[in-house]
Amino acid sequence: MWAWTDWSRNVKIALSAVFGVFIIVIGVVVFVVLRSLGEARGKARDAAIKGNLANVRVQAEIYYDREGSYGSSTYLPGDCAAAPANSIFGDPGIVQSLSAVRSYGAGELTCAISETDQTWAISARLPSDAGEYWCVDSTGSSLVILSPIRDMSCL
Template identity: 35%
Template sequence: MTKRGFTLIELLVVIAIIGILASVVLASLNSARDKGEDAATKSNLNNIRAQAEIVYDDDSRSYAAVCSDTNVARAITEAGAACADTDAAWAAEAPLNADADGDGNVDYYCVDSTGNSTEVEGATTSAGTDDSDLVCG
């Protein structure tokens, strides 16, 4: 009598291997999704910088209305960002999904009126009135 096909144990081993491979692939896809969302957040915040300069020129050389500008407010909402402004400075930051440095703390992407655009550890933008509060880093 010849043996044909696979035994139950062989089939279970193959199913287990497929399950392990699938979990590795899904974990990689989640990481890629987080990085993609972070790229969209960074793009929105970088677009704010250009709009802020338009507001500055239109508003008698003042940054005081940057965060309330319609286009800036929409970009801030889309990015889930926080924004603060004074007459002389502005800054906006949003939390990132991917933990780039792997320390388990929330990283933020921040842009400001001095031209900085950087990832920072923890929130840095405050709604204070001191212009030095409105600098990334």
């Protein structure tokens, strides 16, 4: 009887250890999967912002073809929401695209139009990296910059 009790206790200890290791492994796997999903969501938001800003460029060219300029008011780099309505930033299609950019978590959205109304630029903070901004402009640039636009182009 003594041997049976000893064996039973050893099996319980061994099973407890195996179960503990199993729980730890499952916890690590769940952590890695959830972290990867979070990063994927951030990258998806970045892609949506880039796509909407590419759409703004197309709409701005349509506006230019129709109006002969990108607007009739200079707008130094600032919040897109305050940009003049008599410019590309008042165009309903562009307003809708910029609204979509905001909805994807771009904290800062900066717009500018030159004095000659012939150039423009937009930058939006990328949600996956607080230090990076996506910039598009009238010259065709689409690139990552490290701060909001300060001029009428991304470069």
